Amino acid sequence: MPVYICPNCRERSIDTDGVEGFSMHAPQCRSCGFGFLFQLLEDYYPAPSTGFVVCDQDARVLAVGRGVFELTGYRETDLIGRDVADALALSDTAPLQLVREWGVRRLGEQLELRTRAGLTKPVLVDLFPAYDDDGGVLVALSSR
Ligand SMILES: [Zn+2]
Numbered sequence: 001m002p003v004y005i006c007p008n009c010r011e012r013s014i015d016t017d018g019v020e021g022f023s024m025h026a027p028q029c030r031s032c033g034f035g036f037l038f039q040l041l042e043d044y045y046p047a048p049s050t051g052f053v054v055c056d057q058d059a060r061v062l063a064v065g066r067g068v069f070e071l072t073g074y075r076e077t078d079l080i081g082r083d084v085a086d087a088l089a090l091s092d093t094a095p096l097q098l099v100r101e102w103g104v105r106r107l108g109e110q111l112e113l114r115t116r117a118g119l120t121k122p123v124l125v126d127l128f129p130a131y132d133d134d135g136g137v138l139v140a141l142s143s144r
Contacts, residue, residue, distance in 0.1 A: 003043045007052035007138065008034035008065040012043070035063075038138045039131050042105075046126075050142045055084050057135030059096060071123065071141050073116030084139055089114035095127055099137050103129040110144065 004013045006029035013030065027037050038054065046052075051067030061084050064076040072088060085093045091112040099106055109125040124144040130136035 003040045004037035005040055005044065005046070005052075005138075006031060006034050006065075007036075007038055007054045007063055008032055010046045010050060010052070010065070010067075012045075013037065014043075034065075038128070040105075040128055040138075041131065044126070044128070044140075046140055047142045050126075050140050053079065053084055053088075053139040053141065055137045055139060057100070057130075059084050059100065059137060061087065062136070068141065071115075071121070071143060072113060078116065084137075088141075090125075095125065096137065096139075099127040099129050100135075105129065113141070 004027065009029060009032040011029060011031040028035060029037055049067055049070070051071050052065040053061055053068060054063040056062050061079040061082055064079050069075055079087050085096055090096070095106045095109045098104065106127045109127065110122065111125050112120050112122050115121050122144050124142045126140040128138040130138065
């Protein structure tokens with residue numbers, strides 16, 4: 001059963017009524033009104049501090065959710081259109097490449113990023129492939 005997660009407010013919704021998945025348009029978040037939801041094949045419970053970054057098939061940032069600023073110091077406008085690994089100076093890009101190439105999720109990657117202030121910060125990174133035609137990757141960042 002598909003699970004949808006709002007990249008902004010982290011609200012999960014399960015597509016029990018079949019309404020959300022069959023819309024011509026990406027479903028909106030019923031909780032915060034964010035423009036689209038990200039579909040996951042299996043359920044996922046983000047931490048309260050987790051921040052999501054939505055990327056396109058080239059790993060460029062499309063949208064940034066709540067919590068990312070607190071973790072990284074970057075606002076959405078700083079990140080939009082940039083390569084996510086470059087923008088955050090992720091310490092290892094292999095997990096991201098795996099997700100993009102193989103369409104599998106990677107959980108619990110212990111990486112480091114560089115905050116806007118130039119500090120190195122250890123983070124736990126979960127990565128999810130998009131299942132729609134456009135591809136893309138959802139990056140979940142949590143402090144560790
Ligand atoms: Zn929401």
